[in-house]
Amino acid sequence: xxxxxxxxxxxxxxxxxxxxxxxxxxxxxxxxxxxxxxxxxxxxxxxxxxxxxxxxxxxxxxxxxxxxxxxxxxxxxxxxxxxxxxxxxxxxxxxxxxxxxxxxxxxxxxxxxxxxxxxxxxxxxxxxxxxxxxxxxxxxxxxxxxxxxxxxxxxxxxxxxxxxxxxxxxxxxxxxxxxxxxxxxxxxxxxxxxxxxxxxxxxxxxxxxxxxxxxxxxxxxxxxxxxxxxxxxxxxxxxxxxxxxxxxxxxxxxxxxxxxxxxxxxxx
Amino acid sequence: xxxxxxxxxxxxxxxxxxxxxxxxxxxxxxxxxxxxxxxxxxxxxxxxxxxxxxxxxxxxxxxxxxxxxxxxxxxxxxxxxxxxxxxxxxxxxxxxxxxxxxxxxxxxxxxxxxxxxxxxxxxxxxxxxxxxxxxxxxxxxxxxxxxxxxxxxxxxxxxxxxxxxxxxxxxxxxxxxxxxxxxxxxxxxxxxxxxxxxxxxxxxxxxxxxxxxxxxxxxxxxxxxxxxxxxxxxxxxxxxxxxxxxxxxxxxxxxxxxxxxxxxxxxx
Amino acid sequence: xxxxxxxxxxxxxxxxxxxxxxxxxxxxxxxxxxxxxxxxxxxxxxxxxxxxxx
Amino acid sequence: xxxxxxxxxxxxxxxxxxxxxxxxxxxxxxxxxxxxxxxxxxxxxxxxxxxxxx
Ligand SMILES: [Zn+2]
Ligand SMILES: [Zn+2]
Numbered sequence: 001x002x003x004x005x006x007x008x009x010x011x012x013x014x015x016x017x018x019x020x021x022x023x024x025x026x027x028x029x030x031x032x033x034x035x036x037x038x039x040x041x042x043x044x045x046x047x048x049x050x051x052x053x054x055x056x057x058x059x060x061x062x063x064x065x066x067x068x069x070x071x072x073x074x075x076x077x078x079x080x081x082x083x084x085x086x087x088x089x090x091x092x093x094x095x096x097x098x099x100x101x102x103x104x105x106x107x108x109x110x111x112x113x114x115x116x117x118x119x120x121x122x123x124x125x126x127x128x129x130x131x132x133x134x135x136x137x138x139x140x141x142x143x144x145x146x147x148x149x150x151x152x153x154x155x156x157x158x159x160x161x162x163x164x165x166x167x168x169x170x171x172x173x174x175x176x177x178x179x180x181x182x183x184x185x186x187x188x189x190x191x192x193x194x195x196x197x198x199x200x201x202x203x204x205x206x207x208x209x210x211x212x213x214x215x216x217x218x219x220x221x222x223x224x225x226x227x228x229x230x231x232x233x234x235x236x237x238x239x240x241x242x243x244x245x246x247x248x249x250x251x252x253x254x255x256x257x258x259x260x261x262x263x264x265x266x267x268x
Numbered sequence: 269x270x271x272x273x274x275x276x277x278x279x280x281x282x283x284x285x286x287x288x289x290x291x292x293x294x295x296x297x298x299x300x301x302x303x304x305x306x307x308x309x310x311x312x313x314x315x316x317x318x319x320x321x322x323x324x325x326x327x328x329x330x331x332x333x334x335x336x337x338x339x340x341x342x343x344x345x346x347x348x349x350x351x352x353x354x355x356x357x358x359x360x361x362x363x364x365x366x367x368x369x370x371x372x373x374x375x376x377x378x379x380x381x382x383x384x385x386x387x388x389x390x391x392x393x394x395x396x397x398x399x400x401x402x403x404x405x406x407x408x409x410x411x412x413x414x415x416x417x418x419x420x421x422x423x424x425x426x427x428x429x430x431x432x433x434x435x436x437x438x439x440x441x442x443x444x445x446x447x448x449x450x451x452x453x454x455x456x457x458x459x460x461x462x463x464x465x466x467x468x469x470x471x472x473x474x475x476x477x478x479x480x481x482x483x484x485x486x487x488x489x490x491x492x493x494x495x496x497x498x499x500x501x502x503x504x505x506x507x508x509x510x511x512x513x514x515x516x517x518x519x520x521x522x523x524x525x526x527x528x529x530x531x532x533x534x535x536x
Numbered sequence: 537x538x539x540x541x542x543x544x545x546x547x548x549x550x551x552x553x554x555x556x557x558x559x560x561x562x563x564x565x566x567x568x569x570x571x572x573x574x575x576x577x578x579x580x581x582x583x584x585x586x587x588x589x590x
Numbered sequence: 591x592x593x594x595x596x597x598x599x600x601x602x603x604x605x606x607x608x609x610x611x612x613x614x615x616x617x618x619x620x621x622x623x624x625x626x627x628x629x630x631x632x633x634x635x636x637x638x639x640x641x642x643x644x
Binding site for chain 2: 045048049073076077078079080081082084085086088089092093097098099100101102104105106107142143146150152159161168169170171
Binding site: 042058064075118126133134172173174176 | 557567581587
């Protein structure tokens, strides 16, 4: 069985316990693909460069990053650059033969580029052009399977490879949860999403109402009703993984001692 | 036959012609590995972050970068981050299924970390500690051969994976020319080093005394005598490639129309 | 004033018009994107999926 | 003054000694690294290959 583990990027989730757990699974002969984001680290680096991250609100009320050309450059520096290299080296320090890849490498994660977004600014609806984002439609599963077959552990991040309407390709932003979901779907792999909350609470004020796993769209619906705020993105991703071919999606607490092992074993 | 092409990083050598030429060779069924550096871009980014690049002079008179922890971070951002992602996407734009890798990925380029260097400062000899550099001793040729066999074109850069004396590994700086030489040696591949000078002049003031290729250490000696300044590094790298197993090393003008094709065909 | 590219009706424009702004045609309901402001030029606003990145 | 770790001879130290500085022992010729300055402490300076990165 293959397991796709989505870990946080920089600040939100300290990956040390997660990396040790990946090493344990790999040691046991499990095939693991690690997927990571790192949005807060992108903002930190933009600020260190004296630039302001741009966030926009869509008419539907979703707040998201507007990725102009300069932001895409910094995105490449932080995600496939610093974070991916450090995570890959961190896994190798644990004896895992990790290999870092972005969605650009070998066309690992591809789809249409979206260069315009609808936004609401000062109460006005607008079309904002020059965005570098994309919608994932394809995953190069062959590449991952070849590497897994040779006992490598792929460490995957965004950007993805965006196909321009007029032909040509360019690196573009995509949500790392959805990238993880797409990868899990393409590999028919279990998806374990590590977050700093231990799952989704049916009643947000009552920790005993934890809903943690779903193995079919019906189970997900229960979670969807309970999910709020940024968790809706995780639920969207979970849905995409399940419909893509994943047998199971688990949202697990990154701060548990063996978060992935527990999740895969069905513990909680 | 496999060809390893070393291209410049950012400012020195515009890679557009080189990328088109790589695409032409790959189209013809040639296996190509691209290796790139990008030292000037590291300095630019350090400066944009309000930091000063640190260069030191060794007792032997060689001036080189001192790579402290922060510089290593920026190094990761610029080389495997921005430059490698852009070159990989640039090749894909030319129809090449490129896949970006640093020396850290899959232990592609490994060797001992060197954390201390001897320097001369204000006329005093000193030991300066905290350097993140390394000496290349191993190349994971299997990984490159697997990818080449699957029709990918690896785009390789530094850092390499440095082995600490006390165990453990960490990303460290290495010279990209020597990384290219090590890769060429490990693959028994022809090494084509593109620079903005058309080769090495036996008489630096006379362009008709161009020495451009060497296929044995004796031919190299002639070049070595003629090489000056930064070219001595290229000659060192050439020597390492030949002694590592490369049948031929060519230093070629990056600004020629088909620099690699010409070099491989024996033109000039 | 500008002309709706969908129904041909006159569309009244407010001051401080910005490029990229979306104006609804009060006649046919079409969403029109402001392509230029001097002189004002409208085009059909593209349908775009709501999506996001990192 | 400090003691050479190689031959035991006294090594005279100049003012403004810096950590990391290399002092040659005038008795045996050993290269000695200044490990600390207050009080001065010397150790054998490591042999290091001349190398460079990007
Ligand atoms: Zn109308
Ligand atoms: Zn002595």
